[in-house]
Amino acid sequence: MIISPASFSDLPEILALQRLAFQTEAEILQDWTIQPLTETLEEVQQEFEAGPVLKACDEKTGQIVGSIRGRVKDGTLFFAKLVVHPDFRRQGIGLALLNVLEKTVPHQRAELFTRADNLGNVRLYESAGFRKVRTVKETEKLSFVFFEK
Secondary structure, eight states, X not given: OEEEEOOGGGHHHHHHHHHHHTHHHHHHHTOTTSHHHHOOHHHHHHHHHHSOEEEEEOTTTOOEEEEEEEEEXXXXXXXXXXXXXXXXXXXXXXXXXXXXXXXXXXXXXXXXXXXXXOXXXXXXXXXXXXXXXXXXXXXXXXXXXXXXX
């Protein structure tokens, strides 16, 4: 796996990967209108302009199998849209993307969030050194847990 900065031309493939990766969330929530599935290419391009986007590529095929976005505001690095292709999950790609983004972007603190009942993500973020700081209930079915470092 090779992690590198994404280019503008990678964004359509990253958006397609995001839509594939978030099918699991949509199925759990029984909601196919969640933001990662409805986000447009133009919105992804705006995020690209606002902060770093990394990609993880399969060494053999060159296929993008993971991605993460970040942006810094007032010294805080906000991690967003950590996605890994379903066929490549549980191979350390997510953790590697987190670590590379954190090491390459100057910041004083870092923050991210996930669905509170997504125990795989919770374990991943805790293993990366993040600690839970708050939980926010969005709806009866949906709560988010926020982490910082």
